Structure formats: structure tokens, C-alpha cells
Amino acid sequence: MDRLIYTAMTGAKHTMGQQAAVSHNLANATTTGFRAEMHKLRAVPVQGEGLPTRAFVVDASIATNFETGPLQQTGRAFDVAVEGKGWLTVQLPDGSEGYTRNGSLEVSPNGVLQTRNGLPVLGDGGPITIPPDNEVLIGKDGTISAMRGGGAQNVVNNLGQLKLVNPPETSLVRGDDGLFRLRDGGAAPRDEAVQVAGGYLEGSNVSVVDQMVSMIGLARQFDMQTKMLQTAQSNDQAAAQVLAAR
Numbered sequence: 112m113d114r115l116i117y118t119a120m121t122g123a124k125h126t127m128g129q130q131a132a133v134s135h136n137l138a139n140a141t142t143t144g145f146r147a148e149m150h151k152l153r154a155v156p157v158q159g160e161g162l163p164t165r166a167f168v169v170d171a172s173i174a175t176n177f178e179t180g181p182l183q184q185t186g187r188a189f190d191v192a193v194e195g196k197g198w199l200t201v202q203l204p205d206g207s208e209g210y211t212r213n214g215s216l217e218v219s220p221n222g223v224l225q226t227r228n229g230l231p232v233l234g235d236g237g238p239i240t241i242p243p244d245n246e247v248l249i250g251k252d253g254t255i256s257a258m259r260g261g262g263a264q265n266v267v268n269n270l271g272q273l274k275l276v277n278p279p280e281t282s283l284v285r286g287d288d289g290l291f292r293l294r295d296g297g298a299a300p301r302d303e304a305v306q307v308a309g310g311y312l313e314g315s316n317v318s319v320v321d322q323m324v325s326m327i328g329l330a331r332q333f334d335m336q337t338k339m340l341q342t343a344q345s346n347d348q349a350a351a352q353v354l355a356a357r
Contacts (some may be wrong), residue, residue, distance in 0.1 A: 125150075126333045133326050136317045144212030145315035146285070147176040147322075155170075167345035177280050180212075180316040182308060188247045189216040189224070192313040193275070197305030198291065200274040201230040208298045209290035211278060212284070212313055224255075228288075234271035235301065241270060249273070249309035275305035299346060 128151045139145040150173055191214035193199065196276050198210035208228070216232060219225050224239040226230045234255075241247060245257035245268075253273030258266065264350035276299035283291045293299060 117341050119336045123336040128333040130329045140317045144313050147317045149174040178316045180314040182311045184312050190312050191307045192311040194306045197277040233274045239271040251306045277302040311344050
């Protein structure tokens with residue numbers, strides 16, 4: 112009896128957590144560069160004296176689907192998409208590095224290239240500054256070139272190069288802000304093999320159909336677990352009546 116209650120109770124609890132994760136994925140189905148979350152459950156024995164028959168269901172792992180999303184052409188000068196594996200590097204408020212696939216960039220009033228959330232985009236030498244009244248071109252290797260509008264059309268200035276990295280996916284952890292970081296809190300080295308496409312953005316890798324199927328499966332699973340709790344209650348009541356009759 113106790114094994115049934117513990118397993119069903121904790122299973123229902125974490126199934127609700129999985130439903131929340133699927134809802135989060137569906138909400139970000141159109142978010143640029145988003146990576147879907149994946150949750151897996153497993154049963155573990157309860158530690159403690161007199162509890163050898165009880166088991167809890169726990170959320171064993173929160174993984175990330177690192178498959179690439181579709182590229183969408185925008186034609187916007189400050190849009191950039193990483194082709195294949197790799198990441199753009201941004202500077203976090205505490206000075207450390209964060210990694211993102213969202214290449215929808217803009218220029219701050221101070222001329223600093225940044226994300227839509229206001230985080231500076233890092234180059235090899237730190238944040239990249241864009242002079243005013245310049246036409247910008249981002250090359251495949253992340254090199255940012257600028258040509259002054261209305262001036263000498265053959266004068267091209269190299270403003271810097273995006274720091275493109277490709278650390279092992281197992282070393283990355285997703286933060287509450289949606290950005291990825293290295294587990295050890297360090298900085299990933301630049302990877303010369305990573306290339307980008309200027310004028311493009313990468314869409315979310317969330318499959319709406321797969322997530323809807325998962326949502327339906329989780330709803331049925333939760334219903335089954337609640338019915339198991341109801342069955343345990345009915346069995347307990349029947350056992351109590353039998354004992355009382357004696």
C-alpha cells in the first residue's frame with residue numbers, strides 16, 4: 112500500500128512539472144534561437160530507517176535539445192544566425208560570459224552592439240562599438256565591417272569580430288534568463304570553425320506537434336496516477352472495514 116501511494120503521489124507531482132516544461136516550450140515555439148527543454152523521471156528509494164519499501168519519483172535530469180532550428184532570412188544588417196553548431200557570446204551583468212543563439216542584435220545609444228535585452232555582444236577584445244552613420248556588414252567568420260554612408264564608398268573599416276564559441280554541449284547549463292553558461296563558470300575559447308549568416312535569424316527548434324503529443328501523454332499519465340491514489344484509498348477503506356468486522 113505505502114509503495115503505491117509514494118510512487119503515485121510523487122509521480123503525479125513531477126508529471127505536473129513536466130507539463131509546465133512542455134507549456135514553456137510551446138510558449139517559446141516562435142522565440143528566436145530557443146532550445147527546447149527535456150525532462151526525465153525515475154524512481155529512487157527513500158532513505159531512512161524503516162522505509163525500505165517506499166520509493167519516490169524524481170525529476171532525474173533536465174536536458175536540452177541542441178538540434179538547430181530553421182534559418183529565416185530577414186535582410187536586416189544586425190541580424191545574424193549561427194550556422195550549425197556554435198554560440199554567440201554576450202557579457203552578463205556580473206562580467207562573466209553567456210552564450211546564446213538569438214542573433215537579433217541592435218546598437219545602443221552609446222554605439223555598443225548588444226542583444227535586445229541590453230547585453231553587450233562580445234568580440235575578441237570585448238564589447239564591439241559601432242560608429243554612427245555607417246553601413247554594417249557581418250561576414251561568415253563573424254567579422255564586422257562598416258562603410259560610412261555618404262563618404263568614400265571604397266573605404267571599409269574593420270570594427271571587430273564576434274566571439275563565436277562551440278564548447279561541449281555537456282558542459283553547458285541553462286540559466287533562468289534563458290542564456291547558457293559553462294558549468295564551471297569559466298569562459299569558452301573562440302572556435303574558428305563556427306560560421307554565421309548575416310541577415311538571417313535562427314528559429315526555435317521546438318516542434319509544436321511533438322510537444323502537443325507530449326502534453327496529451329502527460330495528461331493521461333497524470334490521470335492514471337491520480338486514479339492509483341483513489342484505488343489506494345478504496346483499498347484502505349475496504350481493509351479497515353474487514354478488520355472492523357472481526
